[in-house]
Amino acid sequence: MKSPRKAGEISPDPPPYHVLHKLPPGDSPYVRAKHVQLVQKDPEAAIVLFWKAINAGDRVDSALKDMAIVMKQQDRAEEAIEAIMSFRDRCSKQAQESLDNVLIDLYKKCGRMEEQIELLKRKLRMIYQGEAFNGKLTKTARSHGRKFQVTIKQETSRILGNLGWAYMQQGNHAAAEVVYHKAQIIDPDANKACNLCLCLMKQARYAEAQSVLDEVLQGKLSGSDEEKSKKRAGELLQELKQCQPVVLLSNNSLSSNIEDAFLEGLDQLVKHWTPLRSRRLPIFEEISPFRDQLAC
Template sequence: MEGEYSKKKRSEDDEEHLFHVIYKVPSADGPYGRAKHAQLVQKDPEAALVWFWKAINAGDRVDSALKDMAVVMKQLDRTEEAIEAIKSFRVLCSRNSQESIDNILLDLYKKCGRIDEQIALLKQKLRSIYRGEAFNGRPTKTARSHGKKFQVSVKQETSRLLGNLGWAYMQKSNYMAAEVVYKKAQMIDPDDNKACNLAFCLMKRARYDEARSILKDILLGRTQGAEAIRTRSRAQELLTELENETQMLPLDLLGLDLDEDFVDGLERLMNAWAPSRSRRLPIFEEISTSRDQLAC
């Protein structure tokens, strides 16, 4: 019996060591380490939440504890609680962690349908880019996805945020604002997924020829991979819908809801990337024209 106990204990110790190596969790017996053990080894999210709270209160790796706790809460469909926790305790976190906390908050807003707050935060993050505050002043940042690290440029991040902003406007059926934002995103860092969304907005606004041209360009693409195949499939569905459409809804004259300083910031950013442009970009002329029309 004693030999079996020793063997079991040694196996548990090996498992514990492997856990710390893989997840890079401190081996100290602190609340954050206990929280991660409950989350990843014991698979007990409720117990993990208790220890994450204790870690925050004890000042034990508060940045990581708050972000990890919010992720676990989202998995448990306690999204609203996660949002309030972030709003209450992010002041305890370091400046370097605020950007990643924003990204978690955006995901939580999206999950629970708080679109207006999502839009406000996206515009705030875009303004921080215009002010040169993104990535702590560096031109790139290291991101992680599915365990792999990669570099993201400011231009790529701007396009990503604009794409998310366009999607949020689409959820509010504000296709005019979504169109403007998606066009800007495509000028900065184009991709077929955002192009599909732009075509959808144009269809909603009865701009069939423009939408058809964009969708046909997507279908002519030669990019491989699962994502590219899904995007082309969606483009084909939209094109079929467009061709079969006999009557579209009236143009929805919703306001752009794009602040003047927000629009000016976009233009300044584009001018910085293309200094040879001395006049307002056509897209901004369209924004101004649309705003004047709506004012009338």
């Protein structure tokens, strides 16, 4: 509860308009686009103004990224992909990683799994080459207006989690399983554990799935206490109770070959991951030759 203002006390000046509405200062095309987006809440008009900002060369890095995000929200994801591919060469080197992150979400929304997988692998190669985070070990990220630090280790696990989900969408459960296992070794959390559980269930390996899910139900993993994780774990548990063990015939030699090839590359990642080592990580270098098989 605020204490009453004393007589004669001067009230503090209100924050500037752009600060109050979280807008950049000035009156440029990009600033006008942000005003229409955030204050007037007119996404279609904002997209037009973001185009003008890009064509005028005004804060192109931010204008292209913001326009693509608004397009995605307006179910214009395919247009957003075309815009990024057409204009990203006008953006700075520092902006490329953020644009890749937006592209990954756009590919996912459009169901373009092959392109999403290739881009995720490219991001992993950037980590291996020391190019991620513009050469730094951490980066500042923002979520719902809150800033926080993300480490290379966390980013690698996040990318692997996304890669596992992309393989799941393709029905490539053998590849997805390996990816999720390695992601959990690097930076375990409840969300990836639930995905791994689902992956094992798809392969009718219910006992292993139960073992993975138990770690979430027992609160052993980061995020286990979040309401979303609890709800999903409960749903998976109910599905597991309805499943009956079945005997699987190992008559698909290709699946074994895929898993072995995939495992070889991912094992290098885990083997070389220690806090004191260089950020140059040997990631997926052994997997690239098997791209066509892994996409099946």
